[in-house]
Amino acid sequence: MRIILALLLTLIPFTTPAQDVVNVGYFKNATYQLVQGSTYKNGYLYNANGRKKMLRVVTLDWPPYIGQALCNKGWVFQFAIALLTEQDYPVYIEFLPWARAVRDTETGKADILMPEYYIEDSAPSDYITGKTRREVLALSNSFPGGEIGFLKRKGDKDRFDGNLSSLKGQKIGVVRGYQNTPEFDAMMDNGEFVIVEAVDDLQLVKLLVAKRVDLIIGDPKVLRFTVNYSDLSKSEKVKLLSNIENESKPIKYNHLYFALSKKTAQWRQVLDDINKSLYQFSNRGETQRIIDMGNLECF
Numbered sequence: 001m002r003i004i005l006a007l008l009l010t011l012i013p014f015t016t017p018a019q020d021v022v023n024v025g026y027f028k029n030a031t032y033q034l035v036q037g038s039t040y041k042n043g044y045l046y047n048a049n050g051r052k053k054m055l056r057v058v059t060l061d062w063p064p065y066i067g068q069a070l071c072n073k074g075w076v077f078q079f080a081i082a083l084l085t086e087q088d089y090p091v092y093i094e095f096l097p098w099a100r101a102v103r104d105t106e107t108g109k110a111d112i113l114m115p116e117y118y119i120e121d122s123a124p125s126d127y128i129t130g131k132t133r134r135e136v137l138a139l140s141n142s143f144p145g146g147e148i149g150f151l152k153r154k155g156d157k158d159r160f161d162g163n164l165s166s167l168k169g170q171k172i173g174v175v176r177g178y179q180n181t182p183e184f185d186a187m188m189d190n191g192e193f194v195i196v197e198a199v200d201d202l203q204l205v206k207l208l209v210a211k212r213v214d215l216i217i218g219d220p221k222v223l224r225f226t227v228n229y230s231d232l233s234k235s236e237k238v239k240l241l242s243n244i245e246n247e248s249k250p251i252k253y254n255h256l257y258f259a260l261s262k263k264t265a266q267w268r269q270v271l272d273d274i275n276k277s278l279y280q281f282s283n284r285g286e287t288q289r290i291i292d293m294g295n296l297e298c299f
Contacts, residue, residue: 045091065146117255144287175201
């Protein structure tokens, strides 16, 4: 009974009503910089009068990091806009299903995909025949992310002993187009697991509870937030949340990255500018302040 009550408490809404536009603020030289946004096409436009080329950034609903209906659209949204407008880029940012966001960036329709996990050199592109993802995308330096691990059904014995070889032949759910860890993705591409693909994190959790897979892989915090963030009824959310639990051993901590399309004009300069801002924000404590403010203001 206490478990059910605890789960019900977690179902208290943590989002504000979806806003058309949110402003972005950050500190530079102890001075608060306010970046105002506006609706634009199918997304949002910031720093419209910036002197550099407009960047089209594609992202996804991935709570608690980023989401259209999250308070202030999540700290990663605030962070990305601050980083790019600091370098005087106009930024058009759009929320898309992840597979389409990946496709648009790999084919050059979008300039930046974020947030992305590390992409190993051998990972094949799903959209550019005969190319790896690293041949068509360039990764920025890293910024803070979260843990990645396996979730199992409540009460099941652990299957993962800390070595991915212990899972050979297991039926594992993944979200199509997601990077997980280099080792897992390499073994997956080599056919060492039985893989069932989901279109998003919510469907992934449903696959596990419905016993269509043995395990699912992802950021446990994201998977649980996604259930809470969904349009499911409270009873459906309780059913899903009460029937999943983490495997005892996580896989690793995953940093996040910006992935730049190499079809973007002057992509190397854009990459240099992003890395410059990443260093400056981290060095002056602004990265952590934005993360902390996201927690303080919105939870």
